[in-house]
Amino acid sequence: xxxxxxxxxxxxxxxxxxxxxxxxxxxxxxxxxxxxxxxxxxxxxxxxxxxxxxxxxxxxxxxxxxxxxxxxxxxxxxxxxxxxxxxxxxxxxxxxxxxxxxxxxxxxxxxxxxxxxxxxxxxxxxxxxxxxxxxxxxxxxxxxxxxxxxxxxxxxxxxxxxxxxxxxxxxxxxxxxxxxxxxxxxxxxxxxxxxxxxxxxxxxxxxxxxxxxxxxxxxxxxxxxxxxxxxxxxxxxxxxxxxxxxxxxxxxxxxxxxxxxxxxxxxxxxxxxxxxxxxxxxxxxxxxxxxxxxxxxxxxxxxxxxxxxxxxxxxxxxxxxxxxxxxxxxxxxxxxxxxxxxxxxxxxxxxxxxxx
Amino acid sequence: xxxxxxxxxxxxxxxxxxxxxxxxxxxxxxxxxxxxxxxxxxxxxxxxxxxxxxxxxxxxxxxxxxxxxxxxxxxxxxxxxxxxxxxxxxxxxxxxxxxxxxxxxxxxxxxxxxxxxxxxxxxxxxxxxxxxxxxxxxxxxxxxxxxxxxxxxxxxxxxxxxxxxxxxxxxxxxxxxxxxxxxxxxxxxxxxxxxxxxxxxxxxxxxxxxxxxxxxxxxxxxxxxxxxxxxxxxxxxxxxxxxxxxxxxxxxxxxxxxxxxxxxxxxxxxxxxxxx
Numbered sequence: 001x002x003x004x005x006x007x008x009x010x011x012x013x014x015x016x017x018x019x020x021x022x023x024x025x026x027x028x029x030x031x032x033x034x035x036x037x038x039x040x041x042x043x044x045x046x047x048x049x050x051x052x053x054x055x056x057x058x059x060x061x062x063x064x065x066x067x068x069x070x071x072x073x074x075x076x077x078x079x080x081x082x083x084x085x086x087x088x089x090x091x092x093x094x095x096x097x098x099x100x101x102x103x104x105x106x107x108x109x110x111x112x113x114x115x116x117x118x119x120x121x122x123x124x125x126x127x128x129x130x131x132x133x134x135x136x137x138x139x140x141x142x143x144x145x146x147x148x149x150x151x152x153x154x155x156x157x158x159x160x161x162x163x164x165x166x167x168x169x170x171x172x173x174x175x176x177x178x179x180x181x182x183x184x185x186x187x188x189x190x191x192x193x194x195x196x197x198x199x200x201x202x203x204x205x206x207x208x209x210x211x212x213x214x215x216x217x218x219x220x221x222x223x224x225x226x227x228x229x230x231x232x233x234x235x236x237x238x239x240x241x242x243x244x245x246x247x248x249x250x251x252x253x254x255x256x257x258x259x260x261x262x263x264x265x266x267x268x269x270x271x272x273x274x275x276x277x278x279x280x281x282x283x284x285x286x287x288x289x290x291x292x293x294x295x296x297x298x299x300x301x302x303x304x305x306x307x308x309x310x311x312x313x314x315x316x317x318x319x320x321x322x323x324x325x326x327x328x329x330x331x332x333x334x335x336x337x338x339x340x341x342x343x344x345x346x347x348x349x350x351x352x353x354x355x356x
Numbered sequence: 357x358x359x360x361x362x363x364x365x366x367x368x369x370x371x372x373x374x375x376x377x378x379x380x381x382x383x384x385x386x387x388x389x390x391x392x393x394x395x396x397x398x399x400x401x402x403x404x405x406x407x408x409x410x411x412x413x414x415x416x417x418x419x420x421x422x423x424x425x426x427x428x429x430x431x432x433x434x435x436x437x438x439x440x441x442x443x444x445x446x447x448x449x450x451x452x453x454x455x456x457x458x459x460x461x462x463x464x465x466x467x468x469x470x471x472x473x474x475x476x477x478x479x480x481x482x483x484x485x486x487x488x489x490x491x492x493x494x495x496x497x498x499x500x501x502x503x504x505x506x507x508x509x510x511x512x513x514x515x516x517x518x519x520x521x522x523x524x525x526x527x528x529x530x531x532x533x534x535x536x537x538x539x540x541x542x543x544x545x546x547x548x549x550x551x552x553x554x555x556x557x558x559x560x561x562x563x564x565x566x567x568x569x570x571x572x573x574x575x576x577x578x579x580x581x582x583x584x585x586x587x588x589x590x591x592x593x594x595x596x597x598x599x600x601x602x603x604x605x606x607x608x609x610x611x612x613x614x615x616x617x618x619x620x621x622x623x624x625x626x627x628x629x630x631x632x
Contacts, residue, residue, distance in 0.1 A: 054507055060448050072403040076506060078447045080465060082371035111367040113446075113465045119405060119423030119500055121441050124363050132365050184367045186465035188446050190504065192419065193403040246372075 022305035030272040030296065037302045042349055044265070044300040045071045049204055052212040054078060064213030064256070068205040071302060074192045077205040079110065079185055079213055083152065083246055086180040106147050109140035110185040110210065114202060117192050131198060135189075135206055142317065142327050144258050145185070145210070152181040155219035155249070162219045162249060181246065183215065196302040199315060200264040213256035216248045262319035262327040263354040267346050268301045268310025269336045295336050297346055311335025314343065316350040325351050364466050390611075392561045392618055395524075397626050399535040405502075407536020411528040415565065417506040418525055420532040424499035436494035440482040442474050442503040442525060443467075450474075451510050451518060473518065477503075480522055481529055484546075484579040484590030488530075490539045499538060501529055509565035515594045516550070517564035519577040522592060523548035526579050527619055534627060542581035544589055545623065547615025550575045551608055553596060558611045572596055574604065578612035582620045586613055 018025040018036065029036050039045070047070040054065035054076070064079040112135045114128045124132075139145065155164035187209065189202050271293040297314075301307050312335040317328035326347065331338060360369075387393070395413045402408035405421035412418075425436055444450060446466055450473045470478065481503065489499065503525055510517045526546045533540060550562040553572045562575070578591040588609070593600070 060507065062447050074401070076445070078445060080447050082367060082373055084368050084371045111365040111465060113364050117402070117405075117421060117502065117504065119421065119426075119502060121502075129363055136365055184371050186367060188465040190445060190506075192421075193401070193405075195403060 018305065023309050026270075026305040026309050027273055030270070031274070035298065035302075036305055039300075039302075041296055042299050044353070045302065047201065047204055049208040051208045055212070055214075063215065064209045064211075066205050066208030066212070068201055068208060070201050071195060072193045073195050073198075073201055075198075075201050075205040076190045076192075077187055077202075077209040079187050079209045081216075081248075082184040082186060083181050083218070084184050086182055102143070104140065104143075107140060107143045108145045108147050108150055108185070109136050110145070110187045110206065112136060112187040112189055112202075112206060114189045114191065114198075116194050116198070117190065118194065127198075131202060132189075134199065135202060138203065138317070138328055139206070139261075142259075142261060144207075144261050146257070146259070147182070149215070149257050150183045150185070152183060152246070153217045153252075154181060154246070155217060157219050157221050157247075164217065164219075164252075181218070185210075185213070196300070196307055197266055197313070200266050200300065203261075203264045203317070207258075207261040210256060210258050210261075214253035215256050216250050217252040217254075218246045218248050221247055260319050260321070262317040263350070263356075264315070264317045265346070265350040265353055266300060266316070267314045268298045268306060269295060269312040269314065269338055269342060270298060270306075270310040271295050271336045295339065295342065297342050299349065309335075312338050314338065314346050316346060318347070318350040318354040320354055325354065361466070361468065366466065387563075389558065390560045390614070392615060393563070395622075397531065397623075399531055399630060405536075407532050407534070407538070409528050409532035409535055411524060411531070413524055414563065415507055415509045416521060416524055417508075418528045419504045419506060420525070420528045421502045421504075422499065422529075422532045422536040422538065423502065424536070425494040425497035425538065426500070428496060428498050432496055434495050435491040436489070436497045436499050438482065438486055438489060438491065438499045438501075440478045440485070440501045440503065440529075441470070442478040442481060442505070443470070444474065444505045444508065448505060448508055449510065451515055477518070477522055477525060480590055480592055481526055484526055484544055485529065485533070487587075487589045488540045488542055488544050488581055489533070490541060493539050501532070503529065514564070516573075516575045519575050519592060519594055520548050520562065520564060522546075523561075523577045526577075526590075527623070531623060531626075542584045543620065543623065544579050544581055545616040545620040546577055546579040546590075547612035547617075547619065548575070548577040549608060549611040549615065550595070551604065558607065560611060560615050574600065574608070576608040576612060578609055578616070580613055580616045582613075582617055 012020070014025065026036060035041065047068060049066060049068045051066045052064065053067045054060070055062055060078070061080050062078045063081055066077050068075045068077070112132050114131045114135070116125070116128055153164055155162045187206055189205060191198060191202070272295070273293050298306060298310060301310060313332045315328070315330040316326070318325045319327050393413050395411060398410045400408060401410050402419070402421045405423055407422040409420050410418070428437070444467070450471055453471065453473070481501065485501075505521070505525070508521050510521065523546045526544060530544045534543060548561060550559045550573045551557070552559070553574060574593065574595040574597060576591060576593045579589045581587045581589060591609070593608070
């Protein structure tokens with residue numbers, strides 16, 4: 001009878017094991033109290049936000065920008081402007097219905113498009129779409145940008161002078177158009193060298209760019225006027241209406257006033273198998289003796305292994321305000337159990353970070 | 357008709373774009389005619405690419421990532437396929453963009469697909485580098501180059517500033533290829549010059565943002581493999597091309613070659629520095 005083939009134990013160097021069995025490699029790291037990136041469990045990567053780096057370069061349409069660096073990851077965020085004519089009917093309705101000052105209708109957000117460079121072209125990925133939407137919602141619900149801040153101060157150009165309504169005061173009402181306009185903010189967020197979940201870094205980039213946004217005034221060129229031309233065609237009546245030609249006046253720039261945005265912190269939660277008792281030798285293959293697992297909090301996930309293994313996640317945005325420190329919290333379960341103690345710990349660390 | 361893009365957040369549909377008018381006034385440059393602007397180089401910044409390079413020259417900022425050789429699915433091919441995609445960040449205005457812009461995509465935070473300008477740049481880089489890469493070494497794989505223009509001084513009407521951008525993009529790409537370790541016959545470097553037809557003077561690396569708008573100039577970018585007998589792998593001529601004769605071409609090419617050699621020697625010393 002042929003002998004049973006001897007199963008030889010295979011040995012891989014750590015970096016190979018990390019590629020072929022990320023989960024095992026991660027567990028081995030965590031069981032000795034280290035992460036693959038050699039950070040501590042609660043250690044965040046430092047984040048370097050430089051605001052306004054791109055505003056003065058080249059001929060671009062940016063009104064605000066930021067470049068953020070965290071670990072290897074770099075994020076470039078640029079903010080541009082659009083103009084929307086306000087619907088006066090909506091405005092009257094909203095004035096009568098919502099008396100509260102703090103309702104969501106009084107706040108705006110930016111429209112971000114996140115673009116992660118990963119060597120592929122084509123339609124945006126799920127991650128990019130979800131991240132863009134989440135950034136939009138978070139900024140809106142954190143009530144960072146007041147609608148008032150985005151109102152267009154419309155002036156009128158008369159003989160090369162631009163008269164603004166808050167100016168001399170005499171001809172204010174005479175020259176002021178009946179229509180109202182407001183700005184919309186667009187953001188483009190370009191990510192290089194992604195190495196983990198991106199919400200924290202993108203949020204910081206967006207807030208950094210918003211902080212140095214310069215909102216210009218706009219004026220109506222005297223060439224265009226408000227003309228209504230009645231049109232009749234095949235029994236239908238209508239009006240052709242010439243719209244105002246709004247031009248931006250970059251000589252007047254006001255900083256966009258934004259409210260406190262808070263500091264984002266994100267965590268992954270993962271079970272760590274306790275190392276088999278020190279006494280047991282290495283090739284102990286006893287399966288019955290299941291090692292007791294502890295659940296730990298990993299701050300600021302990095303690398304493929306951590307991202308795939310830590311399914312449960314917590315996202316917190318906390319502010320300096322000591323009365324209402326929590327601005328946003330999202331909890332995604334499905335992996336390890338998120339206990340009350342873990343949640344408390346994550347909030348404690350997030351609050352500590354916001355105080356820095 | 358374009359169907360509304362539901363994958364991206366484009367904001368309200370009735371928004372109009374608000375472009376900030378040009379207000380910059382710049383002083384004429386104090387460089388001598390054959391002086392190249394100072395540049396900042398850095399390779400290997402992008403972690404998840406096989407090779408990358410970052411370059412800053414004045415207001416031009418370019419990032420190039422090389423992905424590959426990556427395996428392809430499907431049938432066997434005996435040499436690697438090579439592709440280049442060159443994109444501007446969406447807020448940077450491109451020459452003649454207004455003419456080709458489709459009205460539906462008015463939001464200024466997104467550009468889907470490649471514009472004609474981006475296609476032109478991509479195809480220049482692709483043809484110039486195709487000759488230098490030893491594709492036979494990488495069967496059944498692809499090599500993809502992604503160029504991101506983070507900032508550029510492209511004037512709105514003239515194509516000439518594109519030539520200068522094209523020059524720096526090709527130089528940056530060649531550094532990124534070296535960083536990726538893909539085998540090449542030689543590095544490709546380029547030069548870009550402008551010949552003023554009335555004064556017959558050559559200007560190296562002209563700064564088009566500095567109100568440099570001589571209508572009567574012919575401009576040329578030309579790419580070489582300098583260590584391989586100065587083989588020309590690509591050129592692009594723009595500007596006033598009336599009565600373009602052999603003599604003028606000779607002059608343009610000679611000066612481009614001179615500039616490309618200067619850049620090559622700079623790159624060589626940079627790369628030597630990265631090894632040490």
